Amino acid sequence: MRRGESKTTRGANRSSPSSWKSSYIGYGLVVGFVLMLLFLMVSSQFSNSTNVYFGRPATISKTDSVPSARHQEDHAGQEGGSREMEGHYREKEKVARTHTEQSTGQHQEKKVESEQQRAEKNPIEEQLGNERNSDKWEERHQPEKKDRIEFSEFGGGTDDFNNVANTKPICDTSFGKYDICVLDGDARAQGGAVPTLTLVSPRAPRREWKIKPYSRKYLDGLKAVTVKSVPNPDVVDAPQCTTRLNVPAMVIELGGLTGNYWHDFTDVLIPLFIGARRFGGEVQLLVVNLLPFWVDKYKRIFSQISRYEIVDLEKDHGVVRCYPHLVVGYGSRKEFTIDPSIDDTGVGYTMVNFTEFLRHSYSLPRDRPIKRTNHQRPRMMILERTNSRKFMNLPEVVAAAEAVGFEVTVAGRPRASYDEFVREVNSFDVMLGVHGAGLTNCVFLPTGAVLVQIVPYGRLENIAKTDFGDPARDMGLRYIEYGIAADESSLLEALGKDHPIIKDPIAVHMSDWGKVAEWYLGKQDVRVNIERFRPVLMQALEHLH
Template identity: 40%
Template sequence: MNSTAYSRPSKLPGGAGDRRPPTRLRGFASKIEPKKLGAGLLAGCCLALLTYVSLAKLFAIYSPVFASTANTSGSQEPGVPEVLSRKEDEAEKAAEAAATSVPNPSAEGGGEGAALAKMSCDENGEDEGFPYARPSVCELSGDIRISPKQKTMYLVNPSGGGGFDENGEKRLRPYARKDDFLLPAVVEVTVKSVPSAAAAPQCTKTHRVPAVVFSVAGYTDNFFHDNTDALIPLFLTASHLKGEVQLLITNYKPWWVQKYTPVLRRLSNYDPINFDADAGVHCFAAGYLGLYRDRDLIISPHPTRNPRNYTMVDYNRFIRSAYALRRDRPSALGEAPGMRPQMLIISRGGTRKLLNLEEVAAAATELGFNVTVAEAGADVAAFAALVNAADVLLAVHGAGLTNQIFLPTQAVVVQIVPWGNMDWMATNFYGQPAREMQLRYVEYYVDEEETSLKDKYPREHLVFSDPKALHKQGWQALAETIMKQDVKVNLTRFRPFLLQAIDKLQE
């Protein structure tokens, strides 16, 4: 019994000097006392362990750092502690916390997800300096259960708060263009506030990333609108999540999803869910219904729509990255003997054709360009590579000019603007976006003698006498007249604009 755990002082207290305990008493103590001490120590350890376990359970229930893993299914991994990250950027808290450590929304009784239930909607449709009203967008956090079959997002919301109607619902058509003509064809999604988890359908799959529900209805078979009404709004809404987001697409078009797979994969690490066909119940702790948007091909800072201050330069870099376009600067003229700048002329097969395209290409070649003529097709990746290889992009006003998003920074865009007071459309749809992407911009305005309208209408017609009046009549009147023209540029007038393009490459 020489263990230090039971050792005694070599001298007894009280000044007893060198006296030692009697041998009999010392022997008795050596036989009995360790047993009592051992039993007491064992009882004390058990009591301490019981206390620790009780406190740990209490902490696990009430601490915001842990969440129960009960009733999880699908992609959620049981037994993983979930830490709610604290971010400096208030605008990113809900979404980024969901991306890194989403609380378990499927736990019975609501739990933390219910306590955090929140829905905030941006319904300010006013669009500064632009004729199209912006769409409504809602952000949700808490216990969110999405049933595509029922076209419903359930929010476990014991408090009943939020921007719901008297039925506890919020209805929204998640297409990123608020157009009264288009919206009836967009699937309507309902956000339904429910008082408890028991009132919502049970999860068939639980996701650890936020959800984004949006529509690809409307004009999305047009490359301009594919970007303005879907891809750029999706970039604004989800790119900060760095791939940790689940896309749910309504008005689902398989060909559209396939066409833009490189972009969708760049935005999300997960296959998109067909919101029109999926029969499951998908559970999230954060999500968006609808997409944020700005003007067409223009992104401006805004406290709610664009709190991270993205620009079209960012989108240009993003889209080049999605299609693995490595060229980020145009050719530096004069650096290599015999170097010729590359010009891509986008041809059109419908209206607004460049009737003397071959003569324009010959004039550009004579001035020193290597000229390629091509029409954009369904293979976006192939055409993107062709555009990215160009130093100068030339086209008549139309959706083909949207391909400027693939150009290297500081390349040149030349827009041929048709007759008919088209300056506002030319500038806002393509001219200003080019400048916003730090591209150099040249525009050429067609005169009365260069438009095919002169062969169709007398000079006293509104097309010539007051084209602005046609604009005031609305898009249909415009589409039937001015937008149906072709152009044949006067090469004498046009040549100086080609020289401008060369000059801008040398700036």
Template identity: 40%
Template sequence: MKYEEIFARSFSRHDQKRFKLGASLACFVVLWFMCTVFKPYLRILPVSNLRLIKTNNSNRHKYKTSNETQTLHLLPPKLSKNREAERTTLICNTSKSRCDVCEMKGDIRIQGNSSTIFVFSSLTGNSSMTIKPYARKSDKSAMESITTFTIKSIQEEGETMLKCTKIHNVPAIVFSVGGYARNNFHAFSDVIIPLYATSRDFNREVKFLVTNHRSGWTSKFQELLQELSRYEIIDIDHENEVNCFPSVVVGLEKEDRKELDIKSMKDFTLFLRSSYSLERFTAINLTNSLTKKPRLLIVSRQKTRAFMNIKELVHAAQEFGFEVTVTEMNANLTHVSRLVNSCDVMMGVHGAGLTNMVFLPENGVLIQVVPWGKMDWLANTYFGDPSKVMGLKYLEYKISQGESTLVDQYPLNHQVLVDPFSIQRKGWGAYKSIYLDKQNVMLNITRFKETLSRSLELLHS
């Protein structure tokens, strides 16, 4: 027999109504009493069945309950009796092909000499993950030398509490200047531009924790680093202190499949001009400046991919009315930036020196001389496409087989000359050793004059 039928036979309708009303009132009183008494404890009930996962859509590290997926919220231990524990978050994005980035807020403690970052939690079990803070993660060769950081989420009761020996009241960004960062192109593409994208919203109120530190590197880019942070750089690998921060970003944001490029590239070039106090924002307009000569900067190279007939090239440019400067790029970016900014056209053989196009005034012209070896992808990806995003005019001069010094090193029917793709299939090392390391350029001046003429036309527009 059902409970409703037993209830109906035991009481009259009037008694049933009175009983139901009284029971409802009693339940309400009991519920109100429980909520009042136990309210302080209900807020901190732990979430059950938490486990660390990667979601498929964003690949951010999250914790998942039996019913939903949510971003991890950790409660750090109280720092004092009078201070309530602050909510701590840890979010790691590993979905990009170029970089991994972890952001955390709360009680963050960094033990530099062990490359360990501790995020204290009173809700979850101990867990950890590793990250290399360099924006070229798919390149195994580059990443071999990058320090691996371990991010550990630990419980206050589970491990010995690390005491802060240095307490900072501003956020921190952890990044590496290892890998290929000694090369000027990679210094900008892998570090400087991603660092700008990651740190600009902090308005200089952020500390840089550098791993794989090189004093020469930070000296070279000192002006830019000072414009992004007003604090001294911390060489985190040799830091014996336990540094505590309210928030930390590990890794630098980098757009997938992009070199020398971010969404706000023009803002970045303005940042460069401001950092180095560059005077020229736009190149010469020959239509309105009939008395001034356009300035041409020829980037020379000594060891490889050098111009073998530089005197003839300079003479031809002067015949077109250019004021010509020939120089090899160096580490003094204050000098280099002002020299490049003073010119209207910059030309050179494919190589790291062309990276200094970032200092050209807007509407300036970049001429990239592309060596023999089917380098179309390299030329466009590294300099062609980025130059256009910077507001520059781009010209490309692909040398013929006869303009390459490789014809003096190999028979004319050798695969190096007739089938560069066969060398590419052997791997980057084999390709680079021939087409980038052994090749110089003997320009066909008559043929190249067409490119010089076209650069003048662009300065008229």
């Protein structure tokens, strides 16, 4: 060592051999990593090309490229029938697909392994020959489309083989007004004094319900049917089919309040439209407490609902009818209307659709009212009641309506056939009447026509709004309401201004509904104050501009 050499130089000279060794080690690690990566890639390709599942090459379908959460979401959409979630599911599917397509080969390898593990843990799928790889599986598990009939509403017939324990019951009895059961799959209807509807499915737990298939299940005098699910198709568990029809069926009950004109529509015809119109006529009706004369009155409507013979289920002895889909019960959440957000119509029908359906059923010519011109007077139908809530000054009301520009016709109980009367109603632009069942005829008015409801005295505005006001707007009609004052009511003359019926209607409502029905609905007539009423007539005319 030379005496002038610095300590730093000496240190560098001593460390150089060690640095070379570190470099050699680093190169070796890089080479080893590259070789390992090549080995993994070759192994992955070999595994993908030779992997066999029950004798068939393993493939990854478009459906399998989406994580298993998609599979669960599809079933949630089918069982719950929730259209609000459809867009959410599709958006999540889009994100999942994008993420999968951008994944590396390593992620694809892990995905194949997870598919193998899931298949090995699914003995039911093995028995069906890997149903998920079949052509039909992808079609069945597509997100629900608005114009597509989806049978499965509450469960029972769900195809979720992996989640049998969580299958929803086939009957939904949670709503206080009506029950609905959906038997999707092998459904069997056995007639008799107490009809029995059976779903045969190994996926549905053994259960039994007593169902009143009417839109107001709380009424007395209704008849119940037995609905049950069983796992086996043998004679012990299920009646054997004697006839089979490859269309859906629907079990409904008449009776109840059927026969009251407003209840005919509110309790039967509108719920029937909600439950059966989605099938486009390809549905058979099985009826408990069949009323032939009543069905004959509305035969035009029933012929559009179903192209098949109506079955009197109570007299269908010795016959077991089998269907791929069976609905038991019907109803609507609101009175005399359809709310597509809460009434499951299958395709989002509204009350406007119902009135269009009626016009088609009766071949009615007018779907719009006339627009007022100098050459044509709009037509007004005034409904005349014969019992309570009569007009005590009907001629004055007619004269006032004519004075503002209407051509007026007074209509009482129809003398012609029902079909002819319906056609007559459709010819009017305005309907006017005191609150009552006769206003139900507004369903045959053209969309955009005017309904004027005169509300009797006695704080009946909420009832009037529920029974006709909201439904009229839902039909696309222009709605006007006129409330009778105490001095326009026959009750004032009969009872005096200090009587509780006159003085405190709210207290009457709070104390006894029977008194409300007896006095305000049953014993009241009206004398319309023409000066006070004239602006209502003018408003009706203006709506037709």
